Amino acid sequence: MKPRFKPYRGPSGGWGSANAVGTILLRERAPLTGATALLKQNRPIDGFACVSCAWAKPHPSKPLAFCENGAKATAWETTSLRCTPEFFAGHTLSELRNWSDYQLEQQGRLTEPMRWDAATDRYLPVSWDEAIAEIGAELKALDDPDQAVFYASGRASLEASYMWQLLARRYGTNNLPDSSNMCHESTSVALPESIGVPVGTVTLEDFAKTDGLLIFGHNTSSNSPRMLHDLDAARQRGAPILTFNPLRERGLERFTNPQSPRQMLTGESEVVSTHYHQLTIGGDTAAIAGICKALLTMDDAARESGQDRVLDIAFIEQHTQGFESFERTIRGYTWEMLERRSGLTRGAMEGAARIYAGCQRVIAIYGMGLTQHRHGVTSIQMLVNLLLMRGNLGKEGAGICPVRGHSNVQGQRTVGITEKVAQVPVERIYQQFGFNVPERDGTTTVDACEGVLNGTIKAFLSLGGNFVRATPDSQRLEPAWSKLRLTVQIVTKLNRSALVHGEKAYILPCLGRTEIDNQASGPQYHTTEDSTACIRAWQGVVKPAGEQLRSEPAIIAALAKATLPANPRMDWDAWVADYGLIREAIATSYPDIFHDFNTRMLEPGGFHRPLPASWREWSTDSGKANFTQPDSLAINDDVEQNPERRDVLNLMTIRSNDQFNTTVYGYDDRFRGVYGTRSVLFMHRNDMARLGLAEGDQVQANTAVDDGVQRSVGPLRVTPHDIPEGCCAAYYPECNALVPLWHHEEKAKVPASKSIPVTLRPFIATTRALQ
Numbered sequence: 001m002k003p004r005f006k007p008y009r010g011p012s013g014g015w016g017s018a019n020a021v022g023t024i025l026l027r028e029r030a031p032l033t034g035a036t037a038l039l040k041q042n043r044p045i046d047g048f049a050c051v052s053c054a055w056a057k058p059h060p061s062k063p064l065a066f067c068e069n070g071a072k073a074t075a076w077e078t079t080s081l082r083c084t085p086e087f088f089a090g091h092t093l094s095e096l097r098n099w100s101d102y103q104l105e106q107q108g109r110l111t112e113p114m115r116w117d118a119a120t121d122r123y124l125p126v127s128w129d130e131a132i133a134e135i136g137a138e139l140k141a142l143d144d145p146d147q148a149v150f151y152a153s154g155r156a157s158l159e160a161s162y163m164w165q166l167l168a169r170r171y172g173t174n175n176l177p178d179s180s181n182m183c184h185e186s187t188s189v190a191l192p193e194s195i196g197v198p199v200g201t202v203t204l205e206d207f208a209k210t211d212g213l214l215i216f217g218h219n220t221s222s223n224s225p226r227m228l229h230d231l232d233a234a235r236q237r238g239a240p241i242l243t244f245n246p247l248r249e250r251g252l253e254r255f256t257n258p259q260s261p262r263q264m265l266t267g268e269s270e271v272v273s274t275h276y277h278q279l280t281i282g283g284d285t286a287a288i289a290g291i292c293k294a295l296l297t298m299d300d301a302a303r304e305s306g307q308d309r310v311l312d313i314a315f316i317e318q319h320t321q322g323f324e325s326f327e328r329t330i331r332g333y334t335w336e337m338l339e340r341r342s343g344l345t346r347g348a349m350e351g352a353a354r355i356y357a358g359c360q361r362v363i364a365i366y367g368m369g370l371t372q373h374r375h376g377v378t379s380i381q382m383l384v385n386l387l388l389m390r391g392n393l394g395k396e397g398a399g400i401c402p403v404r405g406h407s408n409v410q411g412q413r414t415v416g417i418t419e420k421v422a423q424v425p426v427e428r429i430y431q432q433f434g435f436n437v438p439e440r441d442g443t444t445t446v447d448a449c450e451g452v453l454n455g456t457i458k459a460f461l462s463l464g465g466n467f468v469r470a471t472p473d474s475q476r477l478e479p480a481w482s483k484l485r486l487t488v489q490i491v492t493k494l495n496r497s498a499l500v501h502g503e504k505a506y507i508l509p510c511l512g513r514t515e516i517d518n519q520a521s522g523p524q525y526h527t528t529e530d531s532t533a534c535i536r537a538w539q540g541v542v543k544p545a546g547e548q549l550r551s552e553p554a555i556i557a558a559l560a561k562a563t564l565p566a567n568p569r570m571d572w573d574a575w576v577a578d579y580g581l582i583r584e585a586i587a588t589s590y591p592d593i594f595h596d597f598n599t600r601m602l603e604p605g606g607f608h609r610p611l612p613a614s615w616r617e618w619s620t621d622s623g624k625a626n627f628t629q630p631d632s633l634a635i636n637d638d639v640e641q642n643p644e645r646r647d648v649l650n651l652m653t654i655r656s657n658d659q660f661n662t663t664v665y666g667y668d669d670r671f672r673g674v675y676g677t678r679s680v681l682f683m684h685r686n687d688m689a690r691l692g693l694a695e696g697d698q699v700q701a702n703t704a705v706d707d708g709v710q711r712s713v714g715p716l717r718v719t720p721h722d723i724p725e726g727c728c729a730a731y732y733p734e735c736n737a738l739v740p741l742w743h744h745e746e747k748a749k750v751p752a753s754k755s756i757p758v759t760l761r762p763f764i765a766t767t768r769a770l771q
Contacts, residue, residue: 003677005719008670011269013228014256016670017068020658024072024665028079033542034071037078037514040541041066045602048514049528049538051077051155052660054404055224056204056532059605062259067225069657072665076493077512078542081108083494085125088114092121097499101469101733102664105493110509111546116501123498123507128550128558131506136562138486138504139459145172146440147458148486149448152178152417153465154406155513157526158535159582160552161412162589163575164463167560169416169424170435170570174442178417179409179661181445182470183368185748186376187402188413194384194626196619197611199410201399202363203532209397210234212359215243215273216284216383217369217754220251222657222671224403224531227365228255232270240355243273245369246281246652247682247729248722250671275352280343281650281727282373282635282755287342288382289630290349291356292330295389298357310357312391319616320388322627329629341633343724361397362387368405369652372754374636376745381628388625394616404531406661407513411529414593414609415586419444428589433569445471446749449741452480459486460502461559463552464510466662468497472739472751475711490555492545495662511551515540519551520577527583527601529609535594536606553579631746635755638743639705648704649687651756653732653739662733672721681760682721682729691760693718700764701730703738704757711738715763728758 010016025034040047042057042065049057050066052073057065066074087107093116096104113131114123142148150168152161168176180188188198195201207230220227231241232255243252253276254269263269279287299310316323335346342349356362364387370379384393384400392398404410416424419442426437443451449471451457460467460481471477481487484502491498492512498505511517517524517540525537550558557572564570575582580598587594593609600607612618618625641648655661656669656678668675672682681699693699700714713735723729732753743752 011254012251083107109545116505154409165416186371190380218367283342294353315391326627473741537601681716
């Protein structure tokens with residue numbers, strides 16, 4: 001299909017979303033199965049949690065409790081297409097590595113366990129017993145448990161995640177990197193230092209009571225579309241919404257509510273953001289500092305005139321520490337510097353401060369536009385500082401709201417998927433199971449990649465996800481995977497991580513979340529935790545895609561029995577027979593959060609994990625909420641750039657509205673007016689003109705660093721877009737090759753994929769093409 005580029009004039013939601021849902025149900029050949037499943041999506045107890053994003057599910061549930069991207073995820077999983085041994089018999093892996101992500105996953109659901117055969121370069125069928133025994137033997141043969149990595153995507157349930165981390169730790173390693181390492185680890189570092197909890201402090205009930213919202217670095221319409229209902233409700237109450245984002249995203253501009261018959265019939269739409277500030281890529285810290293500076297000036301004027309203070313001095317004095325140092329730092333910034341660093345005018349920052357000061361209960365929302373930067377931790381802590389200045393933490397209708405990506409990525413951390421020993425209940429695990437958790441911290445995602453490159457990692461087991469495709473520096477990393485001894489993929493569909501493999505490679509196909517999970521005690525519940533720390537029970541509703549599929553807990557239990565010494569305290573078979581026993585074990589390990597787990601998970605609306613910051617209890621070293629001083633307002637201080645070089649642009653990677661993480665549902669990004677391609681570079685027209693580029697030109701993007709490695713992606717079609725000058729954007733994961741592995745958040749090691757210095761040159765046909 002020839003690519004088309006046509007501006008999309010419609011709102012988010014509305015008939016555009018309805019048409020997209022119908023299209024993918026037909027494309028996946030699941031018009032009846034998929035549509036029936038959608039009626040049970042996000043409906044607790046007798047339904048299943050959305051396979052894609054982690055946004056909170058309202059209680060009581062709405063009649064149609066899904067969004068466009070959630071429906072796409074369900075259609076993708078309930079597809080009638082099947083990827084069988086016959087498919088693999090017809091294709092070598094060398095051939096399949098040239099296929100696109102979309103083509104690979106479009107083959108449908110995997111149906112049988114497969115083992116790579118080196119002689120034919122094909123995956124061949126293997127029995128479950130053989131595959132499990134061979135994997136166990138390979139793991140036992142390693143010289144050191146730390147040579148193995150146990151990766152987890154954010155899809156796995158709390159039950160599967162808990163078993164996975166037990167398997168790894170009893171094996172002898174804390175090498176448990178996960179998808180948080182690639183996106184929200186910055187949150188997990190920033191928030192505990194500032195307010196003593198690693199997650200957000202707000203619930204859906206707070207959204208119903210807020211009178212103002214700040215949104216930083218989040219494309220709601222593509223990444224968490226159901227949140228638009230909560231934003232729409234806030235707007236209808238008159239709450240201002242101030243958005244700070246380099247790109248103008250349609251879902252943050254206009255929204256037609258598909259639940260509103262009136263809007264659907266009339267085509268009406270609601271304005272989402274009352275104020276939209278297009279700051280430069282990475283300019284968030286400076287923008288927030290400017291708002292804070294304006295608040296201090298307003299507070300000075302209020303004191304001089306005898307009016308009520310702008311700052312919540314009572315809250316600051318009782319609940320915080322570090323304000324004086326923070327204040328000195330902010331007052332020391334010049335407006336000229338803040339304007340240059342943020343890309344906003346002084347007036348814009350002062351105006352935002354005045355609107356913020358006029359609200360009494362404010363929620364600050366942010367996404368990976370804050371976390372995936374060199375100083376993402378600083379940006380998050382600056383946002384916390386802004387909330388602390390007016391006491392917008394620990395009260396109804398206010399707080400911090402990091403928007404997580406995959407549906408249980410926050411929950412798996414709660415039950416032990418972490419490389420940090422300090423976050424593990426070491427003593428309780430010893431009392432429960434009689435083994436000592438390894439004392440050494442494990443690998444992060446970046447560490448694991450470095451281990452693959454230098455040969456210290458020998459085995460990589462993946463519980464879901466598409467690690468190879470999601471990681472940075474992919475042109476360096478992919479060839480290194482062949483040095484691994486063992487790779488294991490527990491997945492539902494074929495993806496690139498199954499094709500870029502080690503000497504021994506296995507695909508273990510598992511049940512999807514939408515599918516009925518029958519075990520010895522009957523149909524099983526599984527549980528998840530959403531972005532608001534709410535934990536609920538769910539059940540699959542669709543017949544499994546194949547008779548040989550096993551649940552994730554069953555696969556993990558089989559691997560454990562094949563790898564670990566027998567331990568009567570870890571009854572893997574009993575756990576698989578009845579997931580309620582897994583939840584009892586979780587409750588023993590984490591009693592403060594999961595006491596009476598099997599009962600509370602069935603409560604209407606689920607239950608929330610305790611977050612002391614929500615009631616103004618601060619579990620920090622100081623016992624108070626901490627104002628922190630920004631270390632730097634620089635964007636990329638690990639990449640030295642000559643300010644005289646006008647050919648360097650700052651690139652951010654983005655998703656289309658036809659994908660979720662590395663899963664590409666199609667080649668259309670209708671909100672940005674792109675149809676039939678993902679090989680696109682979005683640029684400001686002025687940058688195009690000064691660099692001598694015209695719309696439709698084909699270019700190669702090159703990382704503008706000199707570290708001895710050539711990183712390039714192309715061809716990319718130059719396309720004008722509403723983005724600040726000096727900035728450009730292109731799709732993830734295709735442009736991951738441009739992100740150096742060492743270019744990551746300073747403290748959290750999250751790849752800095754939202755700020756990559758690049759240069760452009762005409763694409764030459766012999767250059768390696770964009771995959």
